[in-house]
Amino acid sequence: MFYQENSFIGYSHIQHLTSKTDRFNKEVANFIISSTRVATSNNKYDYGNKFNRNEMRNTKIQLPTEDGKIDFDFIERFTAQLEQGYMQKLDAYLTVTGLKDYHLTDKEKEILGQFERWEWVEFNLKALFEIATGRDVIIRDTQKGNIPLISHQHESNGVSTKIARLPNRRLFNCRDTLSVADRGVFLATTQNEDFHIGTRVKALTFKNGEKSVEIRQFIVACINKLQVLFLDYASNATDNLPNLKIQLPTLNNQPDYATMQTFISAVQKLVIKDVVLYAERKLDATRSVIN
Numbered sequence: 001m002f003y004q005e006n007s008f009i010g011y012s013h014i015q016h017l018t019s020k021t022d023r024f025n026k027e028v029a030n031f032i033i034s035s036t037r038v039a040t041s042n043n044k045y046d047y048g049n050k051f052n053r054n055e056m057r058n059t060k061i062q063l064p065t066e067d068g069k070i071d072f073d074f075i076e077r078f079t080a081q082l083e084q085g086y087m088q089k090l091d092a093y094l095t096v097t098g099l100k101d102y103h104l105t106d107k108e109k110e111i112l113g114q115f116e117r118w119e120w121v122e123f124n125l126k127a128l129f130e131i132a133t134g135r136d137v138i139i140r141d142t143q144k145g146n147i148p149l150i151s152h153q154h155e156s157n158g159v160s161t162k163i164a165r166l167p168n169r170r171l172f173n174c175r176d177t178l179s180v181a182d183r184g185v186f187l188a189t190t191q192n193e194d195f196h197i198g199t200r201v202k203a204l205t206f207k208n209g210e211k212s213v214e215i216r217q218f219i220v221a222c223i224n225k226l227q228v229l230f231l232d233y234a235s236n237a238t239d240n241l242p243n244l245k246i247q248l249p250t251l252n253n254q255p256d257y258a259t260m261q262t263f264i265s266a267v268q269k270l271v272i273k274d275v276v277l278y279a280e281r282k283l284d285a286t287r288s289v290i291n
Contacts, residue, residue, distance in 0.1 A: 003026060021072070025076070027080060031075045035062055036061050104266055108266035118249045119251075120250065121253060122245040124245055125204065128207060132172075134199055136199045137198040139160070151181070157191070163196065166196055172203050174195060175216075178220060181201050182236060182238050186230035186237055214264035214265055218264050223244075
């Protein structure tokens with residue numbers, strides 16, 4: 001079931017429910033939809049067992065009432081307060097991550113404006129990183145913990161599970177090391193927690209120390225441009241990894257980490273700008289309903 005904010009046409013096998021009350025609105029519709037999903041959760045409706053008109057007529061849902069009548073005022077207040085809580089959590093998240101202010105600084109505007117004039121130079125990975133190779137980790141023999149285990153996969157930013165610290169295995173510093181999965185799923189990632197690596201995974205540790213998350217994200221994107229070279233399972237980047245080349249913006253023929261930092265910061269602000277503006281509009285609208 002869905003609520004449509006605009007007039008619509010239904011294809012075959014689509015039923016429509018028209019309200020018999022003049023108190024029908026988006027808040028009431030969403031409340032009814034939620035109640036209906038609860039009431040029908042055990043029926044396992046699918047293509048063979050359809051939620052047709054007869055089934056709808058025989059379905060009973062629970063709604064709040066006052067004096068024996070549906071309490072539409074309560075439904076509207078309750079739904080609006082839920083939405084306000086969601087928006088406040090979104091607002092808090094943006095504040096914690098430092099992304100609430102989406103206004104570009106003069107430096108960020110300058111960096112974006114100069115993008116097409118950046119000087120790019122190729123660097124071998126071995127010139128930038130110390131490279132370590134992962135070994136087999138039998139997950140069933142590990143203990144659950146809070147350390148990410150980076151595996152040979154594309155999903156979940158490369159994290160297959162979280163485990164307790166492994167003895168006699170290096171725990172990589174997430175602030176100075178990237179991971180690269182190999183063989184058919186070539187993927188570079190950066191983490192926000194120190195991590196272990198498993199088989200078919202390389203750890204790339206910066207030779208010149210820790211880097212901000214923005215710089216790491218920039219370089220990860222540059223490495224992942226090489227994915228087109230290793231698309232099939234037989235393709236193995238391990239032997240070639242030290243000599244693989246990536247292009248980076250430079251200053252005096254050295255990686256320009258300051259530019260990378262500012263560029264990613266600007267991109268983050270541009271990405272979240274519409275989200276923040278949407279959240280602000282929804283909060284204003286919700287406050288007007290509650291008040």
